[in-house]
Amino acid sequence: MKAATVTTRRSPVLGARTSTTRSRTRTGTSAFGPPVTIIYDTTGQLRHPGQATFQMVSSAYLLRRTHSWVWGTASSENQKPRQQLFNHKEVMGKKHKDLFPRIIETGNLYRAYHKAAKGKLYTGGHLIFKQNLAANIANLRKALASGEYQPGNPNLFWVYEPKPREITAMPFMDRVAQHALCNVIEPIFDQVFLPASHACRKGKGTHSAAVAVQAELRRMQSNGVKPWVLKTDFSRYFYSVKRDVLHAEYRRKLSCQPTLELLGKIVPATGVGLPIGNLTSQLSANIYGHIIDRWLAHKVGITRFFRYMDDIVVLGHSREALDMLRMGMQWFSEATMGMRFSKWSVQPAARGINFVGYRIWDTHKLLRRDSVLRAKRKIARYSRLGLHDQLNRFLASWMGHAKWADAHNLMKFIGAAT
Secondary structure (H helix, E strand, C coil): CCCEEECCCCCHHHCCCCCCCCCCCEEEECCCCCCCEEEECCCCCCCCCCCCEEECCCHHHHHHCCCCCEEEEECCCCCCEEEECCCCCCCCCCCECCCHHHHCCHHHHHHHHHHHHCCCCCCHHHHHHHHCHHHHHHHHHHHHHHCCCCCCCCEEEEECCCCCEEEEECCHHHHHHHHHHHHHHHHHHHCCCCCCECCCCCCCCHHHHHHHHHHHHHHHHHCCCCCEEEEEEECCHHHHCEHHHHHHHHHHHECCHHHHHHHHHHCCCCCECCCECCHHHHHHHHHHHHHHHHHHHHHHCCCCEEEECCEEEEEECCHHHHHHHHHHHHHHHHHHHCCCEEEEEEEEHHHCEEECCEEECCCCEEECHHHHHHHHHHHHHHHHHCCHHHHHHHHHHHHHHHCCCCCHHHHHHHHHHC
């Protein structure tokens, strides 16, 4: 069995000095060339550097060889090489069956209706559904039970803040059906999600993500470590989800065939992409992100990482270790999930970590500049158009986010401006 080192620059593990930017930061985009890594033989032994062969190969070539080569990287925890296979298989505990009666149970459908009505009380879809509530709930239950239920045609529209996105708004009855489904299956998947996942989970959110990052920074600093941070962002995350892979993730926990068939009607098993705006899309995107969470935690052995949907932050002891980890993350996510990074960076954590709308240090948190600029633009627009209800709702939401940052003077300024 041959051993080889695949590199675009000499690896620090082999004792050679690496190049860096003037600001000691490694950054990049989704376009990546031959990576820095070390290939071990199947015994787990690294050949002597003098015996290693330097090759310039593409990531596609390396992925084709993963059936016989074992990839190793350095853990940010102990800097020891870990040997892992790309095509791994995890055990996620028992599968759940007989879920469908709970989904179509009348009480669950009424709970789903009340959830779907939040924030939609005066929309046409809700008012029409509410007029004959009992009959509509009964009809929905009958359609679900008989297997005749088919989702309706969505209303599509675009939003442009913070970036252009096409939003899918389903008819109100379909929103009720999705809530009924998620009421039952979301707790099942939430039990296996790792603590590192913070998006769209009960008791989690942007605040918990920021607090967790800051707490880990403080722990590392107290141990005399000057942490480095790897920050990655997947390109077009919702639009790039491979639905056959997603359905394989569903089947890891669900064995109830009617439930899987209902999921297949809402999220077809073929094709690529999830519609932004669907309740099931949020859960499905989190299930999909759990693939890389699982790989980082159980296969690579990383514990100092945090994910909020498609944004991932990893803390480590050195730029070299995080650089190597980033290469592996790119290969794994492209090969297994069909995802590419839109951008990434490796830099000292002392510069602050841009994550979940904050810039985070071990001592304090600030609001990100783009968040403040968007808030000022919205406030000016709502005030100019006299949209006082929208302004008040936006301010309540934004102030709730801002109060967790060190932004007292900014909040006073915003309050005075309105």
